[in-house]
Amino acid sequence: MIVEIAHYALYLSLLVAVVNVVVPLWGSFKQNPILISFARPATYTQFYLVLLSFVGLVYAFATDDFSVEYVASHSYSKLPMIYKLTAVWGSHEGSLLLWVLILSGWSAAVALLSRTLPDIAVARVLSVMALISVGFISFTVFTSNPFERLLPYFPIDGRDLNPLLQDFGFIIHPPFLYMGYVGFAVAFSFAIAALIGGELDSAWARWSRPWTVAAWMFLTIGIALGSWWAYYELGWGGWWFWDPVENASFMPWLTGTALIHTLAASEKRGVFKTWTVFLALLTFSLSLLGTFIVRSGVITSVHSFAQDPVRGMFILSFLMIIVIGSLVLFMFRGGAVKSTGKFQLLSKETFLLLNNLLLSFAFLVVLFGTLFPIIMEAFDKSVSVGAPYFNKVFPLFTLPLLFLVGIGHWLHWKKHPVDRLLKNTRNILVLCVLLVGLMSVVFYSFANTYIVLGVMIGMWIVSSIIHDIFNKTQHASSRFDALKKLKPSYWGMHLAHLGLAVTLLGILFVTYGSxxxxxxxxxxxxxxxxxxxxxxxxxxxxxxxxxxxxxxxxxxxxxxxxxxxxxxxxxxxxxxxxxxxxxxxxxxxxxxxxxxxxxxxxxxxxxxxxxxxxVRWIWLGALIMALGGIVAMSDKRYRLKIKKKIINTGATG
Amino acid sequence: MKPQRKKRLIAVLATVMGVSIAAVLLMYAVGENANYFYSPSDIYAGKAQPGKTIKVGGLVVPGTVKRGENLLDVEFVIKDKSHQLTVLFSDVLPDLFKEGQGIVATGKLIDNERFVATSVLAKHDENYMPPEVKRALEQSGHPVKTDTATEY
Structure with a gap:
């Protein structure tokens, strides 16, 4: 009975989502406040319905209801209770339901936390998110329904959960990863809503920023958890395999990281706006591409459980609609966006541009390697691209990027004086050499050139952070007071960069020192x-x-x-x-x-x-990065001053 | 042309050039490092080059798994419908390695009958057949059961 209620709730949520796509969006064009005000309640309703549905499935697992096909295939009466509960997302159908739940959760969070934004903008954002929900709920309901019954003949016991998944790392890895994947739907929806409304001002960038950072933070943790799980569970101590599914989560991380940086430039200086919008669209499209890769079974991978062509086609069609739809919208409306800021060659803007360029190349390296087998498959050739390719090509772009990290963050916006640049660089270099020397004595004997190069880059980043904090506090009467005055977003940035250095060192040491x-x-x-x-x-x-x-x-x-x-x-x-x-x-x-x-x-x-x-440093670094994200989000800036902007955009929208 | 415009044009051209060069290089790098898949029949037909890293796959012929003197050296025969290939491996076989099961191995050919594997992959789902193996079997006219555990 409870399973039927849950099943019904899922259908109902689809209906609510469909209505939520049409009504508020239409209202936003007609300037009808009643239709617009429909968005929030509809979003909450959808969330509660999906939650009900999810709880129903959890209940079926907890009570060993093997008449439900999905439970029978992925649970077992003697399975420990904790794994029964987490087996809910142990395979395709249930993990999609989790995906839908998380998407509904993000939508509800946007509805709840965006009270200070103009209603019309929120309505559009929620409509776009509802559209994504429609896609995924219908995918679940029509191709991968976890509530299918095996009546009247059902097995007395289940076939057990895949042993690899009976594990703590697995319990928390998918939820975090999905929180990240789906979280970029928020940035995507903000971008689409802004394109529809034609109001891509810096307020738009400011609204998107905390959401993007939140999604990025979850994705960072999710990827790290996946790496940690593979390390201890697959039995041979590898922590990254360049497996298509790992790449699928890594690509939105790379573009998402680029997005965070360019959002900063767009908000503060009004530059690169078109590019920022494009990145927001790209990042979520890559989340969908990842879903396609994982769910369609087009690529051989340890993760590919679904080998169903119908599912692959559905996701591919949905991916196409979203990508083509958003690109068309981008082409027609994106051109109207004018970047207002001007900057000189030696400035923070230039370095952010370089950051984006290198991250984009790194992303292309991963994309080519991941898609090449699929492309060759079309020519009836079976090919795989393994670690040698990625290990050779990926560092070509990421090592220069890591080097630039040590400069970009302390440069001035607009224009940085050359003499100050040289002086700062010299100071950082001295500090860096000191740290490397210290490390070589205390920590580690440097086995080869890669370690030396890597440690130098890592220490270069660390030195630049120390130097910058020192610089920012030197004019105050007391350094301690000055430290307290520094903003959370500033600390967040430094933590994230520090985490990057820690991960880099972990990777180098474990690769060459093991x-x-x-x-x-x-x-x-x-x-x-x-x-x-x-x-x-x-x-x-x-x-x-x-x-x-x-x-x-x-x-x-x-x-x-x-x-x-x-x-x-x-x-x-x-x-x-x-x-x-x-x-x-x-x-x-x-x-x-x-x-x-x-x-x-x-x-x-x-x-x-x-x-x-x-080896722990790899994941420790990721946690520090994520912590940086949390600290940056806590910045008051995102919650203040918004009121003023409402008046501006409310009038034009 | 105004200097401002000229500057922008140069920037755009440079970006386009850079991106194209990078794309071509990437394509080249991917192609160089891709491992092509061959079935035992392909190898018998001399389609694969010895000394190049490739992938092979097939069903493990029951009764052919032999341990060498070192005890970690292992040797087994894989087959598709028409031909066989001996695979040499000196590492721990994956947990799911079983006689009669489909596997994919990465490594190099010594000659047309022997293959030295650096990794052997058997999937964690025992009902699962690597798609390459499935297709190779189908192409060589071997009956393939897809939904149940394959027994040969």
């Missing part, structure tokens, strides 16, 4: 590995609630401390799937990672040993 070995080991034997002595202590058979496992217990002597690391080979009862559960001893400067291979003789097992240097 050790790995594949050995044959029997219980009782000891193996000297790096600065560790690894003893295969014993082998046990253990039982979990829905799996049986062979557990290898390893004693690792590191310096004076003795660590115990357990690595398992699990066999899940319902599906018969075998899974390696790597044993990891995490640390700030290194992870010890032991992965049990397979029995190679009566007693011996193949065992993979890794010493991953500074």
């Amino acid at each position: 050790k790995e070995e594949l050995i044959k080991l029997s219980p009782g034997e000891t193996y000297e590995f790096a600065d560790l002595a690894v003893t295969f202590d014993s082998l046990q058979q253990v039982r979990g609630s829905n799996y049986g496992a062979t557990r290898g217990i390893f004693k690792v002597k590191e310096g004076s401390s003795l660590l115990t690391i357990k690595s398992e080979k699990r066999r899940y009862t319902a599906s018969g799937t075998v899974m390696t559960e790597a044993g990891i001893n995490p640390g700030f400067t290194r992870d010890i990672y032991i992965s049990l291979g397979e029995p190679v003789s009566d007693t011996a097992w193949s065992v993979r040993l890794y010493r991953k240097a500074y």
Whole structure:
């Protein structure tokens, strides 16, 4: 019964969304305040209906209702409760419902938090968001309905959730990723609404900024979680695979990062407005492209669960409508946008432009590599593009970008005096060399040129931040007071850049400073590995609630401390799937990672040993970036002064 | 032409040129680093070049999985309908590697009968057949069951 109510609620939400597309938009053209005022309640209603529907599906999972096909395929009576609940987004249908829920949530958040904006603008934004909802709810309802029943013959037990997904990292990874993906729908809708209304002033950029930063922050965390999950769950310690699905989330991140920067320029100086709008459209289109790649199964990937051509066609059509529709609108209305600000060659504007150029190229590198197999597929050639391509080409654009990060943020808008530039650069360089020297003594012996180059760039960014904070506080009577006066958006920026440096160092150290070995080991034997002595202590058979496992217990002597690391080979009862559960001893400067291979003789097992240097820094950096996003959003600027603007735009709109 | 306009024109031209050059280079780089997929029949027909990184795929022939002296060295035979190929690998096989199952391996050919793999991929869903393998099997006239676990 509850499943039927949930199912019905989803249909009803589709109806509400359709009405919400038509009525407020029409009202905005007719200047009819009653029709316009329809947008907010309709948005809330849609959100509650989708929430009801989602809770219904969660309920079906919690109560083991195997008459629902989706539950039967992805749950199991002996599955721990927490995984039953999260199995809701364990596969295609349910994750789409989560997507729809999050989209409705963002819409409701816009409706709730945009009270200070003119109603007519909000109505348009909500209409555009409702249009996206219509696309995704109908996709769910008509091609991927999670509420299909298996009546009258239904299985007594489920087929279990994919073991890879029975994991904490998986519980939180998709929601964060979707929050990011879908969050860019807000920036997209603001851009479309502004194009429709023809009012692309700096107020538009200011409204979009906190939403874009929020989406970017979620996406950053989502990608980092995905990387972390792959690291410990796939059993061989890789943290990034250049897999099409990873790329699908990385592309909107790259353009979204560009968007954040150009929004700043558009808001503060009124420059690059057309480009900013284009980026907002592009970023969300890439989120849709990502959905298409994941959901259509056009590319072989660890993530592609749906291999249904109907779904692929639906998403592709929807993608086309959105992309072509927004591009046509952009062509007709985007030209009217005039950038007002002027700037000289040596200015923050130029550097933001370079930032955007390099990020765009980095994005194109990923796009080409990801789409090339699809294009070749059309010529009936099966091709894959792997890590060598990305690892070779991607740094060509990102390393210069990282270098420029150390300059761009402290330049003046409009025009920066040359002598001051030289003086600052010299100071930063001195600081950088000092830091690199310090690091080489305390932290690490530099193994090769890449590490040296990378550490220098990382320290270059860090030095520029320290130098800038020092500079900004030097004229005040007390430095402490001056520090307190600096704005949250300023701290947010520095945190994000600092996070970038931390991630860069993590990537370099783990790539060039790690050790790995594949050995044959029997219980009782000891193996000297790096600065560790690894003893295969014993082998046990253990039982979990829905799996049986062979557990290898390893004693690792590191310096004076003795660590115990357990690595398992699990066999899940319902599906018969075998899974390696790597044993990891995490640390700030290194992870010890032991992965049990397979029995190679009566007693011996193949065992993979890794010493991953500074691998945590990769995700730590991402968290610092996300923290920077949160701090920047808290800036009062986004909530003040808006009232004045309403009067301006309200009159013209 | 006004200097202002001229400046802008130069900027636009430079951007267009830069973007085009980058696009061509990118295309080239992608093409160079792409790994083409071959079936055992393709390899028998001499379509693939030894020494170049490629992908091969097929079904693991039951009873052919052999361990070498090193114990980590492993060797097995994959097949499509008409031909077979021996794959040499010296690493841990993926959890889902099973005889009779479709796999995709990346590596280099030594000659037309032997392939040294640097990675072997078996999908985490055991009902899942890599699309390349499925197509290769279909092309060589092998019956393919799509929705259930394939047994051969």
